[in-house]
Amino acid sequence: EAQVTQNPRYLITVTGKKLTVTCSQNMNHEYMSWYRQDPGLGLRQIYYSMNVEVTDKGDVPEGYKVSRKEKRNFPLILESPSPNQTSLYFCASSSYLGGSSTEAFFGQGTRLTVV
């Protein structure tokens, strides 16, 4: 089954304690992306990757890091989480074909609370 898997689904952590949210896709997609969703602010793109070893900033990259060492994985790293990073996070993937991109698949989300 084609899917994007995020872990963990729920996480409560303390300010300053480094954490990683994993994202894995089994569709051999080139494009992967991270979003955060906040009430009243909608979905905003954090980072994206157009292929292995190629990453770029989205609209709200501050306080986050990513890496793309393998095609299937795109972890989101919070080096020093702060309460304003409390949010619902989504990972997504899609492919590029002949100058266009395919349907984006989303993970089930990670609800992060930083206290």
Added chain:
Amino acid sequence: KQEVTQIPAALSVPEGENLVLNCSFTDSAIYNLQWFRQDPGKGLTSLLLIQSSQREQTSGRLNASLDKSSGRSTLYIAASQPGDSATYLCASHNTNAGKSTFGDGTTLTVKP
């Protein structure tokens, strides 16, 4: 910078009514435009994807159109049902640097 706007923000209709959700975008340099459904606290489910070269896509009771020249897309839902109640989001995948931009969504309530 791409901006995506969805109107209305909320919509309540009686069961069986046909309805249209609107999505507008400022930059026509897009790979595609995609419509999603999101239930409260859940992930996003893809409904329809329209490539930049296409004018419309259909799936069951759903029909999405795209007019790049005017920067508009619409999602038409026929014969609405209470199970259609959810938030509907549109998103552009932009050719400029490969970013994606989401609208704020339209929250639909279909009353039995």
